[in-house]
Amino acid sequence: MYEKFENYLRSVLETPKKKKQILWMTLAAFVIAVALIPTKIVLAKMLPGKNSDTYNIYLDLPLGSSIEQTAKVGECVTKIIQKESQVIDTEVFLGNGAPLDFAGLIKGSHFKNSENVAEIVVNLTKKHHRDEPSYSMVQRLRPQILQQCETLIPKTSIKFTEPPAGPPTMAAVVAEIYGEDTNGIRRLSQQVQEVFKKTEGLVDIDVMQDEIVSKYEVHANSAKITQSGLTVKQVNDILYMAFEGMPIAVKNSSKANEQIPIFLTLTPENKKFASHSQDAIRMKLSSLNLMNTMGMMVPITEVIDIVPVQSNPRIVHKDLREMSNVVAETDMVSQVYPLMAARTMILEELADEYTIHKTGLFDLELINKKSNQHYDLKWDGEMKVTLDTFVDLGGAFIAALVLIFLLMVIYYKSFALSGIVLLGSFLSIIGVIIGHFIMNLFTADTFFLTATSLIGFIALIGISSRNSLLLIDFTKSLMTQKGMAKKEAISYAAATRAKPIFLTAAAIILASTLLASDAVFGGLGVSLIFGTIAAVIASLIVVPILLDNSDLERHFNTN
Numbered sequence: 001m002y003e004k005f006e007n008y009l010r011s012v013l014e015t016p017k018k019k020k021q022i023l024w025m026t027l028a029a030f031v032i033a034v035a036l037i038p039t040k041i042v043l044a045k046m047l048p049g050k051n052s053d054t055y056n057i058y059l060d061l062p063l064g065s066s067i068e069q070t071a072k073v074g075e076c077v078t079k080i081i082q083k084e085s086q087v088i089d090t091e092v093f094l095g096n097g098a099p100l101d102f103a104g105l106i107k108g109s110h111f112k113n114s115e116n117v118a119e120i121v122v123n124l125t126k127k128h129h130r131d132e133p134s135y136s137m138v139q140r141l142r143p144q145i146l147q148q149c150e151t152l153i154p155k156t157s158i159k160f161t162e163p164p165a166g167p168p169t170m171a172a173v174v175a176e177i178y179g180e181d182t183n184g185i186r187r188l189s190q191q192v193q194e195v196f197k198k199t200e201g202l203v204d205i206d207v208m209q210d211e212i213v214s215k216y217e218v219h220a221n222s223a224k225i226t227q228s229g230l231t232v233k234q235v236n237d238i239l240y241m242a243f244e245g246m247p248i249a250v251k252n253s254s255k256a257n258e259q260i261p262i263f264l265t266l267t268p269e270n271k272k273f274a275s276h277s278q279d280a281i282r283m284k285l286s287s288l289n290l291m292n293t294m295g296m297m298v299p300i301t302e303v304i305d306i307v308p309v310q311s312n313p314r315i316v317h318k319d320l321r322e323m324s325n326v327v328a329e330t331d332m333v334s335q336v337y338p339l340m341a342a343r344t345m346i347l348e349e350l351a352d353e354y355t356i357h358k359t360g361l362f363d364l365e366l367i368n369k370k371s372n373q374h375y376d377l378k379w380d381g382e383m384k385v386t387l388d389t390f391v392d393l394g395g396a397f398i399a400a401l402v403l404i405f406l407l408m409v410i411y412y413k414s415f416a417l418s419g420i421v422l423l424g425s426f427l428s429i430i431g432v433i434i435g436h437f438i439m440n441l442f443t444a445d446t447f448f449l450t451a452t453s454l455i456g457f458i459a460l461i462g463i464s465s466r467n468s469l470l471l472i473d474f475t476k477s478l479m480t481q482k483g484m485a486k487k488e489a490i491s492y493a494a495a496t497r498a499k500p501i502f503l504t505a506a507a508i509i510l511a512s513t514l515l516a517s518d519a520v521f522g523g524l525g526v527s528l529i530f531g532t533i534a535a536v537i538a539s540l541i542v543v544p545i546l547l548d549n550s551d552l553e554r555h556f557n558t559n
Helices: 001-012 016-035 067-081 103-105 136-151 182-198 222-229 232-243 278-283 336-349 382-412 413-424 426-442 451-481 488-515 522-549
Strands: 054-060 088-095 119-124 158-162 175-178 202-207 214-221 246-251 260-264 288-293 298-299 304-309 316-318 321-330 352-360 363-369 372-378
Touching: 001 016, 001 488, 001 522, 016 522, 054 136, 067 088, 067 136, 088 158, 136 158, 136 304, 158 202, 158 321, 175 182, 175 288, 175 304, 175 336, 175 382, 182 202, 182 304, 182 321, 182 352, 182 372, 214 278, 222 232, 232 246, 246 288, 278 304, 304 372, 336 352, 336 363, 336 382, 372 382, 382 413, 382 451, 413 426, 413 451, 413 522, 451 488, 488 522
Parallel strands: none
Antiparallel strands: 054 119, 054 158, 088 119, 175 321, 175 372, 202 321, 214 304, 246 260, 288 298, 316 321, 352 363, 363 372
16 A cells, blocks of 8 residues: 555656646645635634523513512513423522622623622533533523513513633624713713624624613702601601611510511502602602601601702713613624624714724724714724634744744755745645534534634644654655655655554554544644645655755755
C-alpha cells in the first residue's frame, strides 16, 4: 500500500499539470470552506444550548400590580408547565426571586422584592431519561405561555432563563444605553425595545427600568390633626395597622416560653379598592375612625390629604454614568446575527431623529437632532462574551502561528520551509469548517461553530506542524545522507511517514468521538476529527508538492 502511495506521489511530483490541479483544488476548498461562515451556512456562536435539569421563568407585572394578580399569572404558567410529563415539580416564589445562584446573581434576581414580580423554578427529569432537551422544551412552551398568560394582565412580561453553558450573562443580547438626560435615555430605550421586537430570532425582550405610573399618596395634615385632638402617631398607626398589620396586644400561654403577640389587620378582601381612583381610596378610608382626647370619633378622611403623584423610578448608573439596559434572549439561534440585524435596523429607523455614528466594532453614538443630547449604545451580554472570546482565541491563534514560524526560521534558517510548515498547519481549517457543515446536516439542532471549535483548531496547529516537520526532516536526511534526488526523497519520505501519521490521526479521531456528542465540547470534538483528516491530507499531499516547488538543494546545502 505504501509503495503504491509512493509511486502515486512521485507521478504527481513529476507531472506539473497534476501539481497545479491539486494546488488549485486545495485553494478552492479553502475558499469554499471559509465562505460558509459569511454566507451563514455554518453559524457561529459562543456555546450551544445546554441541556439542563432545570430552568427558571421570570414574571414581571406592571408596577403597582397586587400579589393576587401576580399569583394569577403564576398559576396560569404552572398549569401549562405541569401538563408536561418530563416536569417533576415547580417552585413558585411570589414577590421575590428564587434562592440565589450564580446565574441569578448576574441577572439581578436578588433585586426582585415587590408584589409585581415572581420567579418559577421548573425541575425536570434527568437529561439521560428524556428525549427532549430543556432548551427545546423552552422553545416549544414559550409561545403557548405568552399567548395564554401574558395577556391576563396588560403589560406583563414573562421571560425564560436557562442555566448557561458558559459564563452567565444578563441576557443573550444586552443594549446598554448611556446618556445625561433621564427622559432621553428612557425614550431611546423604548425605541430600541421596539427594534428588538421586530428582529427575527429575539424573544423575552424587556427594558430593565421602572415604569412611571400614577399613584396616590396619603399625607397626614398636621394642622387638621391638631385641631381634631389627635396625634400624628395615631393616624400613622391606624393606616399601617389596616393595610400592613401590627401587634396590638399579647396573649400568655402555658405552652409558650414567651408572650404571643396578637396581630391585627384588615382581611385581604377588605384591603382591596373598588377602583384606581381618589374617590375609591377616600371611600375605603372613610370606615376608619379614631377617638380624640375628648372621646369623640373622628373619621380618618378628615385629617388626611390624598394627593395624586407620579411614581419615582430608579436611576441606574454604571461606571458613574446614567444608563438603562434593553435585554433579549435568542430563540435557538446565534446571538451574533440578530444583533447585527437589530443594529442595521437601528441605523435605518432612528436616522430621522438621531445623528448616528459608529464607534468601535458594533457600538453606536446617537445625537438627538432637536435637543443635541448625546447617547452611547454599547452591546453587552453573551454577545460581548462571544466577541471577546473569539477575539482572544483569534489572537492566540495568530500568536501560535507567529511563534511556530519564528521557531521554524531559527531551526531551518529558511523562510520558505517555515512558510510551508505554517501553510500546512493552516489548511486544517478546511476540515474544521466543513466538518461543522456536515454535522449540521445530521443533527436536529443547529450545529454551531463555537469557542470550543476554535480551541480544537488551535490545538491542531501543533499536530499539523509535527507532521510537516517529520516529512521535511526525513526528506533532508535522505537527500544529505543517502544522496537521493529531491522528488524521490520527498515521495519516499511521505510514504514512509504515512504510517505514524495515520496512527496518530486515528488515535486523535477515536478519542475525539467521545467529545463530538457533548453539548458544550461537541465543537472541539468535531474540529479535532475533521481537522485531523484535513491535516493528514495536507501533510501527505499538499506539503510534498510545496516542497518539490522549493529549492531544497539550496536549503539543505546538498549542491
